[in-house]
Amino acid sequence: MILVLVEVSLTGEAVENSLEAITFARDLAAAGGGIPIDAVVVGVPGDDVVKALAEHGVRRVHALTGPAYDAYSGAAWAAGLMAVREKTGSVVVMASGTPRGMEVLAHVGARTALPMAANVVSFSSLSPFTVTRQVVGGQAREEMQLSQRPALFTIAGHAVQAAPADAPGTGELVEETPDVADADLVARVVSSEEPEPDLSGSLKSARVVVGAGRGAGSADGFGEILELADLLDASVGVSRVVTSLGWRPHHEQVGQTGSRISPDLYIPCGISGAIQHWAGCSSAKNILAINTDPDAPMVTKATHAVIGDLHEVLPAINEEIRRRRG
Amino acid sequence: MSVNPLVCVKRVVDSSGEVVLTEDGQGVDGRYAGFTMSAHEECAVELAVQVAAAGNGSATVMTLGDADAVEQLRAALAVGCTAATHVVADSQAFGPADVAREIAAVVRDHEAAGTPHELVLLGNDAADSGDFQVGIRLAYELGWPVVNGVSTVSVADGEVTASGAGADGHETYRLPLPAVVTILEGGVEPRYPTVPGRMKAKKARVEEREPGVAPTGASRLRLVLPPPTPSSVEILGEGPSAAPAVVDLFERLGVLAR
CATH class of the missing domain: 3.40.50.620 (HUPs)
Structure with a gap:
C-alpha cells in the first residue's frame, strides 16, 4: 500500500x-x-x-x-x-x-x-x-x-x-x-489571521502573464510591471522570493509552491529562473525574459530576451505601446 | 532568567553560480564555487541576536563543516553573536540525522558546562542538500517541541512566540521553552556588520570540536547535473532601445490588441 x-x-x-x-x-x-x-x-x-x-x-x-x-x-x-x-x-x-x-x-x-x-x-x-x-x-x-x-x-x-x-x-x-x-x-498554531483571498484563478488561466522577481528591488519597484500588465490586460506572476519578502501577495506566486501557468506569452522581468520557478512557467508557449544577466537560466531558456534593467526597459516598452495605440 | 539562543548555520555553495560536481559525484566541487550562508540562516542569525538582546543573554552560532566554514561563523560573530562552536567535519558525509545528532551533542555539552541554550534556531532548509528536516530531527533528539518555517521569533516570560505565512494564512505559535524553531527568510532584515563588529569577530575564540559519532550518511548514491538544454533564445536587444522590437513581438503574437 x-x-x-x-x-x-x-x-x-x-x-x-x-x-x-x-x-x-x-x-x-x-x-x-x-x-x-x-x-x-x-x-x-x-x-x-x-x-x-x-x-x-x-x-x-x-x-x-x-x-x-x-x-x-x-x-x-x-x-x-x-x-x-x-x-x-x-x-x-x-x-x-x-x-x-x-x-x-x-x-x-x-x-x-x-x-x-x-x-x-x-x-x-x-x-x-x-x-x-x-x-x-x-x-x-x-x-x-x-x-x-x-x-x-x-x-x-x-x-x-x-x-x-x-x-x-x-x-x-x-x-x-x-x-x-x-x-x-505543544507546537501548535494558536491563531491565524484571515488569509488573503485566493485570486490565483485568473493567473492560471491568463493569456499573458508579466512576471517579476528579486530584480524588482523592493515592494515599491512594481510600478512599471503593473503598468505593462495593465496595458496588455495581463496577470502578474512573481517568484517565491518576492512573496517571501512580502512585496506581493502569495496568490501571485508562480512555481513549485505556487501556481503553474501556461500562457501564450510570459514576460519574466528580473527573474533568474531557478528550477523552482521554472517548474511553474515552463508550459508558457513564448517567454520574453528581461534580465541584466545574459547567462541567467531564464534568459537561456526563453524564446526571446532583452538584456537590461527592467526599470529602464519596461518604461520604454510601455511608452512604445502607448505611442502605437495613439 | 536570561535567554541564550543557539543558531545553526551551514557553509553552502552559492547556487546562483555554475555548479560543478566532484569526480566521485558525492558533492559539489568547492574549487569552482563561491560559498555563502543561506538567506534563511542570515535571518535566523538576526533573530537569535535580537532574542538574546531582548532577553539579556548572548547568542551562540555553530556550524558543522570543514576548516573553511569558520568564515560563516565569523560572519555571524560580526553581526552580534558572541560565541561560536565549530564541529570540524566534512559536511557532505553527514546526513540530516547525523547533523541533528551533532547539534544535540553541542546543546547538551554547553548545558553541562553551564551555558544552556533554551532556544535553537536553524534555517528551514539547507541551500545545498535541501533536506528540509534537520531542525525537526534535532527536536526529537532533544525531546523538545519544534516550530517549522516561521519568519519572526520573540521570547518573553519563558515562552517563544513565532509566526509566519502558513497554508491557512499568517499563523502564530506560542509555546514554552526550550524549543527548536526553523526560519524562513522575510521576517527580519539581517543587519550589516559594522567595522568594530568585524574586528571583534576576527579575534573571537571559536570552540573547535570533533564529531561525536561516525556519520551514517545521506543515503546518497551520487549527484548528477541535469543535461544542458540548448538555448534557442532570440535576443531582441539591449536596454530601452529594444522596446520597438519587443512591441513588434507583441503584435506578432497578437497580444497587443484590446
Whole structure:
C-alpha cells in the first residue's frame, strides 16, 4: 500500500500539489504490480475532495478527526499519518513538497529514524528503491536509495502533471481518530489571521502573464510591471522570493509552491529562473525574459530576451505601446 | 532568567553560480564555487541576536563543516553573536540525522558546562542538500517541541512566540521553552556588520570540536547535473532601445490588441 498525505485548501479543494503526488504514486503503484493507493486527509473532507481523489485513483480516504486536529500541528499530523500507516501496513508514505508536506514527513522520518527524501522528481528502480531528487536549489539532482520500509519522501511541486486515473479508485471514506500525545500538541498554531483571498484563478488561466522577481528591488519597484500588465490586460506572476519578502501577495506566486501557468506569452522581468520557478512557467508557449544577466537560466531558456534593467526597459516598452495605440 | 539562543548555520555553495560536481559525484566541487550562508540562516542569525538582546543573554552560532566554514561563523560573530562552536567535519558525509545528532551533542555539552541554550534556531532548509528536516530531527533528539518555517521569533516570560505565512494564512505559535524553531527568510532584515563588529569577530575564540559519532550518511548514491538544454533564445536587444522590437513581438503574437 502507498499512503499519500493530501492537503485540502481553505476553500475545500484537494490542492494541486497533492493531486500531483497521487499521480506520481500511480506510476509507482503500477511499477509495483498494482499496489493500492490510500490518502490521508486532516478533517472530514467534502464530497468534492473524495470524488477528486477517487478520480485520481485513491482506494480509501482516511480522514483524521478529533480535537487534536482542530489547529495545525506538524507532530499531530505525523502521529495520525503513522497511525494509519501502521493499520494499513503501507510500504511507502509520501506527501507533496509543500511546506506542510515537508514538515509532516520530516516528523515521520524523525519518529521512525528512517531517511526522508525531499523534492523527489522520479524513481528509477524499485529494488533497491531509488529516487532522484532536486538539490542545490535545483541545479543538481541526487540519486538516493530508500532501502528501508516505509520509504518516506515528498514530491517536488509540478514535477509531474496531475491527471485523473484511467481506472478510478473507489474513494471509500474512513474516519480515523488516532490517539495523539499531549507532547505532539505543544507546537501548535494558536491563531491565524484571515488569509488573503485566493485570486490565483485568473493567473492560471491568463493569456499573458508579466512576471517579476528579486530584480524588482523592493515592494515599491512594481510600478512599471503593473503598468505593462495593465496595458496588455495581463496577470502578474512573481517568484517565491518576492512573496517571501512580502512585496506581493502569495496568490501571485508562480512555481513549485505556487501556481503553474501556461500562457501564450510570459514576460519574466528580473527573474533568474531557478528550477523552482521554472517548474511553474515552463508550459508558457513564448517567454520574453528581461534580465541584466545574459547567462541567467531564464534568459537561456526563453524564446526571446532583452538584456537590461527592467526599470529602464519596461518604461520604454510601455511608452512604445502607448505611442502605437495613439 | 536570561535567554541564550543557539543558531545553526551551514557553509553552502552559492547556487546562483555554475555548479560543478566532484569526480566521485558525492558533492559539489568547492574549487569552482563561491560559498555563502543561506538567506534563511542570515535571518535566523538576526533573530537569535535580537532574542538574546531582548532577553539579556548572548547568542551562540555553530556550524558543522570543514576548516573553511569558520568564515560563516565569523560572519555571524560580526553581526552580534558572541560565541561560536565549530564541529570540524566534512559536511557532505553527514546526513540530516547525523547533523541533528551533532547539534544535540553541542546543546547538551554547553548545558553541562553551564551555558544552556533554551532556544535553537536553524534555517528551514539547507541551500545545498535541501533536506528540509534537520531542525525537526534535532527536536526529537532533544525531546523538545519544534516550530517549522516561521519568519519572526520573540521570547518573553519563558515562552517563544513565532509566526509566519502558513497554508491557512499568517499563523502564530506560542509555546514554552526550550524549543527548536526553523526560519524562513522575510521576517527580519539581517543587519550589516559594522567595522568594530568585524574586528571583534576576527579575534573571537571559536570552540573547535570533533564529531561525536561516525556519520551514517545521506543515503546518497551520487549527484548528477541535469543535461544542458540548448538555448534557442532570440535576443531582441539591449536596454530601452529594444522596446520597438519587443512591441513588434507583441503584435506578432497578437497580444497587443484590446
